[in-house]
Amino acid sequence: MVRDQSTKEPRRRTEPLVPRLRSVRASGSTVTLVVRARPGQTLDQLEAGVPGLAATMDALSFRCSAHRGSTSTLLVELVMHDALRDPRDGTIPDAPTTDQPGRLVRLGRRDVGGTWTLTVAGRHTLVAGCSGAGKGSVLWGLVAGLAPLVPSDTVRLWGIDLKHGVELRMGRALFATVADTGPDAIAVLTALLDVAETRGRAMAGQVRAHTPTPGDPLHVLVVDELADLVAYSDRETRMEATRLLARLLTKGRALGVVVAAFVQDPRKDVVTMRNLFTQRVALRLLSDQETAMVLGDGAARTAPAHRISPTAPGTAWVVDDEGASDRVRADYWPDPVIRDLAARYPCRVHVDPTPTVPADEDGSDRSSAQHGPRLHAVPAAPPERAPRPRRPRSPRAPRTRATATATTGSAETSAER
Numbered sequence: 001m002v003r004d005q006s007t008k009e010p011r012r013r014t015e016p017l018v019p020r021l022r023s024v025r026a027s028g029s030t031v032t033l034v035v036r037a038r039p040g041q042t043l044d045q046l047e048a049g050v051p052g053l054a055a056t057m058d059a060l061s062f063r064c065s066a067h068r069g070s071t072s073t074l075l076v077e078l079v080m081h082d083a084l085r086d087p088r089d090g091t092i093p094d095a096p097t098t099d100q101p102g103r104l105v106r107l108g109r110r111d112v113g114g115t116w117t118l119t120v121a122g123r124h125t126l127v128a129g130c131s132g133a134g135k136g137s138v139l140w141g142l143v144a145g146l147a148p149l150v151p152s153d154t155v156r157l158w159g160i161d162l163k164h165g166v167e168l169r170m171g172r173a174l175f176a177t178v179a180d181t182g183p184d185a186i187a188v189l190t191a192l193l194d195v196a197e198t199r200g201r202a203m204a205g206q207v208r209a210h211t212p213t214p215g216d217p218l219h220v221l222v223v224d225e226l227a228d229l230v231a232y233s234d235r236e237t238r239m240e241a242t243r244l245l246a247r248l249l250t251k252g253r254a255l256g257v258v259v260a261a262f263v264q265d266p267r268k269d270v271v272t273m274r275n276l277f278t279q280r281v282a283l284r285l286l287s288d289q290e291t292a293m294v295l296g297d298g299a300a301r302t303a304p305a306h307r308i309s310p311t312a313p314g315t316a317w318v319v320d321d322e323g324a325s326d327r328v329r330a331d332y333w334p335d336p337v338i339r340d341l342a343a344r345y346p347c348r349v350h351v352d353p354t355p356t357v358p359a360d361e362d363g364s365d366r367s368s369a370q371h372g373p374r375l376h377a378v379p380a381a382p383p384e385r386a387p388r389p390r391r392p393r394s395p396r397a398p399r400t401r402a403t404a405t406a407t408t409g410s411a412e413t414s415a416e417r
């Protein structure tokens, strides 16, 4: 028999190579698929098909990762309804979440279920979000998670808030210092660099990572609106702050000196040292370019922070160490709760951001006073200044149910905006 090659060959070549669906599991708001590549297929090819699959299934968002580290099997989590829709208030922790200071700080919820945590120790954190995106929720969640270790000076919080200290002074007693002028901010950065230098010398050849203990703390610098410091202040402050901060970001991590910075506008001319931050959180952003700037190339597709609804402040996208993205929502911290938090966990070391005062020798700051940072440490809580008036805070209830998908391109459309 003569085979008709002209009709059969082309059809065989165009047959799609369908990956094998290994399992499907529904739980809570998510459907989890395990998909195995066929011979010749790669995980990247499988991943490229997930946005289409999610759109077909009307999923709100999706998350994919290599299944148990496999190079041929993909785990796809499709989020079918918005578990993060209703806002939730933060609660003051009674104790640290782990016995490792600065690890697993609880910030809120993940849309695939469970708690959203961040590790602050050993990482520099950049949180970006447009005005009203809810940066305050992430900031106070982070501070609250560390707060139980503040009174024992196992964690020491430093603040820079050049908007007259309006945000950070709400919880002023938690902080060893809050700098609200350019020169004070430079003094704070200089002092923290001194701490890092001193520790670096002491640790050389002994240990590679600092372990916080009472009196020899994990130093966490919280910068509210980074652009005020590195982009919008006077030229001298801007240049010096950028230089000091870049040095701190380069050497501080293993030495127990970390930075958590918050910024509205992540553009390159605003935050030149973006890439020195080792973990990033993208709250609502204004464009897919901003999403890529904060979370990295390709993130606009898998972690579309520019599509977060303005009616859901505190919602963010994060990308973990393995490149998997997560939609999360921070708990909300009303002003009275922040004040209670500060009253419950006051910092007992006051650092006076006046560069002219000589270093303290009384041993109250073993990590830094020995080698004389330019700031003055006293073993007492600072006198509380009356907080300056700020915008009233009250949680925004969502206006409509989110119908958006992270995948279709038409997301969070008319109903939301």
Ligand SMILES: Nc1ncnc2c1ncn2[C@@H]1O[C@H](COP(=O)(O)OP(=O)(O)OP(=O)(O)O)[C@@H](O)[C@H]1O
Residues within 6 Å of the ligand: 087, 088, 129, 130, 131, 132, 133, 134, 135, 136, 137, 264, 312, 313, 314, 315, 329, 330, 331, 332, 333, 392, 393, 394, 395, 396
């Ligand atoms: N997690 C949250 N849940 C519910 N509502 C929130 C949440 N976070 C913030 N909000 C609401 O959104 C408002 C704006 O939040 P926030 O002040 O934190 O934004 P922001 O990003 O710091 O803005 P800006 O840069 O303009 O100061 C709050 O006053 C509050 O009403």
